[in-house]
Amino acid sequence: MSTQPAGFKSWLFTTDHKKIGVMYLVTSLVFFVVGLLLALIMRTEQLDLTKKVIIDADLFNTAFTIHGAAMVLFWMIPVLLGFLANYMIPLMIGAHDVAFPRLNALSFWLYVGAGLIAVCALILPGRLDTGWTGYPPYSIVGPANTAFYVFAVHLLGASSIAGAVNFITTIITLRAPGMTWGRLNLTVWGLFGAFIIQIVGVPVLAAAVTLLLFDKYLGTSFYDGTKGGSPILYEHLFWFYAHPAVYVVALPVFGVVSDIISTFSRKKVYGYTSMAIAIMIITVVGFETWVHHLYVAGTLNWTRVVFMWGTIAIGVPTGIKTFNWLATLHKGSIELTTPMLHALGFISLFTIGGVTGIANGLLGFDIQVHDTHWVVAHFHYVLAISMSMLCMGAIYYWFPKFTGKMYNESLGKTAFWITLIGAMIAFLPQFHLGYDGIPRRYWKLPAKYGPEMKVAVIFSYITIVGFLMTLYNFVHSAIKGKKAPANPWNSLSLEWQIPSPPPFYNFENIPTITDGPYEYGKPADNTVKAH
Amino acid sequence: MLKQVVRLLMAALFVSIPYAAAAAERLPDPVKAWNNHFKTWAVVSIVVYLVVTVPLIYFVFKYKRRKKDENGAYIEGNTALEILWTIVPMIIIIMLGVQSWAVFNDLRDVPKDHIEVKAVGFMYGFEMYSPEGIMTLNELRVPVGNIKVNLSSKDVIHDFALPAFRTREDMVPGENTYLWFSAKEPGEYPVYCAEFCGSGHSSMLAKVIVMKKEDYEAWVKSKQAASSTTAALTPDVKGKELVEKLGCLGCHGIAGETKAGPALNGLIGKSEELEDGKKVVIDEAFVMEKIADPKAKPVKGFSHIMPPNALAKEDYEAIAAYLKTIK
Numbered sequence: 081m082s083t084q085p086a087g088f089k090s091w092l093f094t095t096d097h098k099k100i101g102v103m104y105l106v107t108s109l110v111f112f113v114v115g116l117l118l119a120l121i122m123r124t125e126q127l128d129l130t131k132k133v134i135i136d137a138d139l140f141n142t143a144f145t146i147h148g149a150a151m152v153l154f155w156m157i158p159v160l161l162g163f164l165a166n167y168m169i170p171l172m173i174g175a176h177d178v179a180f181p182r183l184n185a186l187s188f189w190l191y192v193g194a195g196l197i198a199v200c201a202l203i204l205p206g207r208l209d210t211g212w213t214g215y216p217p218y219s220i221v222g223p224a225n226t227a228f229y230v231f232a233v234h235l236l237g238a239s240s241i242a243g244a245v246n247f248i249t250t251i252i253t254l255r256a257p258g259m260t261w262g263r264l265n266l267t268v269w270g271l272f273g274a275f276i277i278q279i280v281g282v283p284v285l286a287a288a289v290t291l292l293l294f295d296k297y298l299g300t301s302f303y304d305g306t307k308g309g310s311p312i313l314y315e316h317l318f319w320f321y322a323h324p325a326v327y328v329v330a331l332p333v334f335g336v337v338s339d340i341i342s343t344f345s346r347k348k349v350y351g352y353t354s355m356a357i358a359i360m361i362i363t364v365v366g367f368e369t370w371v372h373h374l375y376v377a378g379t380l381n382w383t384r385v386v387f388m389w390g391t392i393a394i395g396v397p398t399g400i401k402t403f404n405w406l407a408t409l410h411k412g413s414i415e416l417t418t419p420m421l422h423a424l425g426f427i428s429l430f431t432i433g434g435v436t437g438i439a440n441g442l443l444g445f446d447i448q449v450h451d452t453h454w455v456v457a458h459f460h461y462v463l464a465i466s467m468s469m470l471c472m473g474a475i476y477y478w479f480p481k482f483t484g485k486m487y488n489e490s491l492g493k494t495a496f497w498i499t500l501i502g503a504m505i506a507f508l509p510q511f512h513l514g515y516d517g518i519p520r521r522y523w524k525l526p527a528k529y530g531p532e533m534k535v536a537v538i539f540s541y542i543t544i545v546g547f548l549m550t551l552y553n554f555v556h557s558a559i560k561g562k563k564a565p566a567n568p569w570n571s572l573s574l575e576w577q578i579p580s581p582p583p584f585y586n587f588e589n590i591p592t593i594t595d596g597p598y599e600y601g602k603p604a605d606n607t608v609k610a611h
Numbered sequence: 612m613l614k615q616v617v618r619l620l621m622a623a624l625f626v627s628i629p630y631a632a633a634a635a636e637r638l639p640d641p642v643k644a645w646n647n648h649f650k651t652w653a654v655v656s657i658v659v660y661l662v663v664t665v666p667l668i669y670f671v672f673k674y675k676r677r678k679k680d681e682n683g684a685y686i687e688g689n690t691a692l693e694i695l696w697t698i699v700p701m702i703i704i705i706m707l708g709v710q711s712w713a714v715f716n717d718l719r720d721v722p723k724d725h726i727e728v729k730a731v732g733f734m735y736g737f738e739m740y741s742p743e744g745i746m747t748l749n750e751l752r753v754p755v756g757n758i759k760v761n762l763s764s765k766d767v768i769h770d771f772a773l774p775a776f777r778t779r780e781d782m783v784p785g786e787n788t789y790l791w792f793s794a795k796e797p798g799e800y801p802v803y804c805a806e807f808c809g810s811g812h813s814s815m816l817a818k819v820i821v822m823k824k825e826d827y828e829a830w831v832k833s834k835q836a837a838s839s840t841t842a843a844l845t846p847d848v849k850g851k852e853l854v855e856k857l858g859c860l861g862c863h864g865i866a867g868e869t870k871a872g873p874a875l876n877g878l879i880g881k882s883e884e885l886e887d888g889k890k891v892v893i894d895e896a897f898v899m900e901k902i903a904d905p906k907a908k909p910v911k912g913f914s915h916i917m918p919p920n921a922l923a924k925e926d927y928e929a930i931a932a933y934l935k936t937i938k
Contacts, residue, residue, distance in 0.1 A: 137813065312786070601684065
């Protein structure tokens with residue numbers, strides 16, 4: 081057994097998946113706070129719809145650009161595919177480390193580099209104001225320094241591709257003896273699907289922004305409709321990755337929800353096989369949806385119809401997952417710990433986002449609400465707040481494992497309820513604006529929506545306070561928390577069978593797996609067929 | 612169990628087929644069709660939400676953990692049930708999809724008896740052209756009837772969003788797109804730009820004015836009469852018309868306010884610093900040069916997003932003459 085090196089350098093030069101995981105967590109949480117502060121600023125600006133409150137239109141545009149990029153690209157994807165995958169996959173499949181530890185470290189540092197460029201885009205002159213989508217021609221003829229955007233995407237893309245190669249290899253080749261595909265945690269299944277999407281999609285995005293760079297700085301005309309190109313080409317290439325990117329976030333989240341619900345219901349995940357199949361279906365069908373972002377972009381009418389069916393078809397595997405979660409709760413032995421509350425809160429928010437997302441997918445419906453506040457409300461329910469909340473739940477759930485300390489349960493529950501109440505109401509008024517067809521990304525909205533926006537602003541503040549309390553809980557508990565036992569939840573999953581925090585090489589000897597992670601209360605006799 | 616499920620599915624299918632057929636039947640009015648579609652969706656969504664959240668809350672209370680080391684029941688799954696909650700969402704989605712497809716056809720298939728107008732987006736406003744070729748800025752006047760609007764853009768992607776008629780479509784530079792609406796009631800209907808286009812995005816507003824046929828014809832006549840007298844105008848009056856017609860006021864104020872570009876009043880005679888540090892006093896020649904090629908001699912403190920213009924020489928002079936008159 082090697083011993084664990086100590087000190088500052090041991091973090092800087094580490095190739096240990098656990099340390100890299102923790103560094104991903106800390107960095108992504110920093111970006112989460114940046115995103116929250118930008119949300120705070122934008123919401124404050126919406127307090128008065130008739131005049132400037134604190135920022136002008138240009139700063140508002142920069143705020144929503146960086147808010148979107150920070151939240152999706154630098155918080156949600158890294159916390160799941162960086163922290164969670166790094167820390168949990170080797171522990172869950174029974175491996176000493178990932179397949180390529182040094183490549184893993186490179187992934188992390190590329191992510192940090194991309195993050196620094198994103199910060200530059202926020203504070204240096206030529207602030208990025210194009211929206212996180214960076215549509216040409218505005219990103220080409222507009223005042224923004226689009227190079228920030230392109231290079232951030234390049235570095236982050238390289239990081240993502242390296243990560244995807246690494247983890248797909250790890251999951252396929254480093255599973256412990258007896259760890260069959262049918263015994264993997266659903267978290268691992270979700271991450272597996274997410275990494276497949278990354279490896280297929282990210283190169284396309286990288287190509288798209290590279291052409292943008294050429295158009296802006298070298299005078300090419302890939303996206304110039306007056307010189308033989310087409311701005312719509314960019315939209316296709318961008319959304320080919322950027323829509324599946326929401327499944328990159330969603331699939332691991334689905335997996336984590338299954339893990340948490342199973343642990344705290346002390347009951348096997350209902351319909352394990354259909355859960356795994358649903359994940360893989362979303363992975364594939366997710367690539368047949370992107371044109372719904374171009375429903376009103378002059379796309380051929382029949383193309384829109386084709387992609388409508390692809391888009392709303394996603395509702396079916398998602399529905400399967402939701403009902404299986406409910407069936408897992410049925411006849412369980414449910415304990416409402418903080419992580420469990422987050423998982424259940426996620427389902428309640430996600431369902432609002434889900435049904436309103438079907439509305440966006442429905443072609444005839446969408447034309448009225450396309451690019452309106454309806455869409456903003458929808459993706460905050462389905463993705464932004466619900467999944468950020470679930471990420472908090474995931475951090476709570478594995479907090480004893482990776483810190484070796486217990487978090488503060490009562491503060492955790494209080495913060496949860498504050499976040500949930502805020503999140504439930506904060507975006508409801510915007511469905512009304514969307515129904516009226518009021519476009520998003522407006523610095524100033526029509527003044528008659530003042531009262532609605534005040535409600536939205538106040539409850540957004542409440543949500544933000546809830547999240548900040550959760551973050552305080554993490555920091556405080558990591559320093560001053562009580563020492564955690566190896567397996568505080570009595571979980572059967574492999575990562576809980578080793579000490580907290582795990583030793584340097586995870587497992588003294590690679591274990592031989594004889595059963596799945598969810599076999600709670602399995603009858604001792606062999607009358608029940610095991611996986 | 613399986614038998615019951617199959618029976619239930621048959622019943623559901625039996626109920627839904629005529630419904631889907633009715634939904635696919637063309638409604639003549641896209642607004643009405645959309646409103647119906649919304650109602651159907653809303654009912655389905657509320658039911659789905661309750662079907663998920665009510666059992667969720669019920670189970671949490673019913674199956675609360677009683678003893679410390681208690682396990683839940685050992686259940687692997689149930690194929691019949693899992694098939695049920697695959698097929699039922701599928702049916703719901705197909706029903707909604709068919710209805711939406713029908714609404715979409717209503718929204719996109721332009722009726723044969725229609726009038727064609729044109730709208731061109733720019734940063735930040737809309738140029739509207741009537742069938743007679745009359746250009747108006749940020750207001751589209753149309754007679755009662757079916758209106759097809761051909762859309763394009765001068766600079767970046769904009770969008771012509773017309774919520775009152777449940778329709779919108781992007782305006783893409785270098786491409787031609789369209790939308791149509793059925794103008795039934797005379798009145799004013801707001802138009803928004805719904806594709807992010809920069810600093811002035813949220814003030815890129817316009818309206819569609821639907822007029823009675825006779826009112827519209829009278830308006831066309833008055834406009835045509837006015838334009839035949841334009842030739843005799845003095846340069847500064849002609850310049851004022853040009854500034855309004857070319858959409859300059861989307862980015863330039865005439866009351867001292869700085870928008871995306873500098874205010875036009877008092878501009879001539881002002882001294883400004885260029886990006887290379889040189890100081891210039893703005894005169895007529897400078898203004899004329901900048902209108903033709905806005906990227907030349909960039910002035911400090913502004914983003915240089917104005918599109919170039921190719922006007923006749925006397926038009927440049929007319930605009931300069933107009934600018935001299937506003938202080």
